[in-house]
Amino acid sequence: MNPVFEAFWYILPAYFANSSPVVLGGGTPMDFGKKWKDGRRILGDGKTWRGFFGGLTVGTLIGVIQYYLMPSYYGSLGLALKLAFLLALGALVGDLIGSFIKRRLDLPRGYPAVGLDQWGFLISALCFAYPVKTIPTGEVLFLLVVTPLIHWGTNVFAYKMGWKSVPW
Amino acid sequence: MNPVFEAFWYILPAYFANSSPVVLGGGTPMDFGKKWKDGRRILGDGKTWRGFFGGLTVGTLIGVIQYYLMPSYYGSLGLALKLAFLLALGALVGDLIGSFIKRRLDLPRGYPAVGLDQWGFLISALCFAYPVKTIPTGEVLFLLVVTPLIHWGTNVFAYKMGWKSVPW
Numbered sequence: 001m002n003p004v005f006e007a008f009w010y011i012l013p014a015y016f017a018n019s020s021p022v023v024l025g026g027g028t029p030m031d032f033g034k035k036w037k038d039g040r041r042i043l044g045d046g047k048t049w050r051g052f053f054g055g056l057t058v059g060t061l062i063g064v065i066q067y068y069l070m071p072s073y074y075g076s077l078g079l080a081l082k083l084a085f086l087l088a089l090g091a092l093v094g095d096l097i098g099s100f101i102k103r104r105l106d107l108p109r110g111y112p113a114v115g116l117d118q119w120g121f122l123i124s125a126l127c128f129a130y131p132v133k134t135i136p137t138g139e140v141l142f143l144l145v146v147t148p149l150i151h152w153g154t155n156v157f158a159y160k161m162g163w164k165s166v167p168w
Numbered sequence: 169m170n171p172v173f174e175a176f177w178y179i180l181p182a183y184f185a186n187s188s189p190v191v192l193g194g195g196t197p198m199d200f201g202k203k204w205k206d207g208r209r210i211l212g213d214g215k216t217w218r219g220f221f222g223g224l225t226v227g228t229l230i231g232v233i234q235y236y237l238m239p240s241y242y243g244s245l246g247l248a249l250k251l252a253f254l255l256a257l258g259a260l261v262g263d264l265i266g267s268f269i270k271r272r273l274d275l276p277r278g279y280p281a282v283g284l285d286q287w288g289f290l291i292s293a294l295c296f297a298y299p300v301k302t303i304p305t306g307e308v309l310f311l312l313v314v315t316p317l318i319h320w321g322t323n324v325f326a327y328k329m330g331w332k333s334v335p336w
Binding site for chain 1: 266269270273275280281282283284285286287288291294295298302303304305306308309312313
């Protein structure tokens with residue numbers, strides 16, 4: 001398989017999980033408005049249960065579609081499901097860790113943490129999925145280089161479509 | 169070779185290149201005080217020629233020492249030199265790209281760009297060295313997870329030793 005194609009194909013559930021809360025989000029915040037011991041919000045209003053479970057569902061469903069499009073890459077539907085679920089969960093957990101760190105540094109919600117926003121969810125997704133199925137080093141490095149560019153491009157797009165209040 | 173040991177051994181020249189400008193830095197800034205078209209400095213006073221060539225020299229010398237400690241890992245002094253030089257150059261260039269992005273976002277010099285500061289130099293070093301010699305995916309993911317912790321720890325240490333004016 002072409003390595004550029006494989007890299008994107010592999011990471012697709014993580015990309016979908018990371019971007020779907022922008023559309024599916026809203027509702028009760030995951031921290032229920034609670035504060036950490038530093039007096040600041042644990043995660044902030046940007047992280048909601050609907051966004052989390054929406055992202056997890058969308059990411060896992062992408063894996064089902066991927067399996068039916070290319071069953072040989074996965075071997076079984078079970079593995080495709082497990083992989084997509086872990087990539088989505090890793091992406092979402094990485095994003096939550098990022099929000100937690102940003103709140104501790106007192107960065108306002110939606111404020112860009114350059115690097116953390118673009119790489120955090122990706123690195124977390126790659127780590128969560130690693131025990132089930134992984135990609136070669138060269139493809140990981142490729143994703144680390146192109147994801148910030150894609151992340152920036154899609155955020156500007158989401159901002160222009162009115163889905164996000166800030167262009168990052 | 170133990171994968172945790174190999175990961176650290178492999179990346180050592182990049183770590184040294186990235187941290188030595190703190191001690192060896194100062195002097196003429198690499199942008200010669202010039203401004204970008206947005207009216208802000210290209211890189212800022214934190215990036216100097218002495219820091220750059222100091223980091224490149226230290227990183228490459230680490231590779232020489234590593235070769236004499238473990239020649240079998242490299243096969244030849246030439247490869248050890250080339251690898252250490254590329255890891256050091258990649259780390260320093262990644263740091264410069266980070267400074268350039270931070271200046272464009274109008275973050276003051278020394279202001280933390282969470283993620284960019286910890287991952288930028290590492291990802292850049294891994295990419296520069298990739299064509300010469302690389303490490304498996306699992307070791308790359310390990311370095312991506314532990315480097316921010318080490319980076320944060322050493323910066324706090326450098327701050328407490330009076331080598332840095334801010335603890336990040």
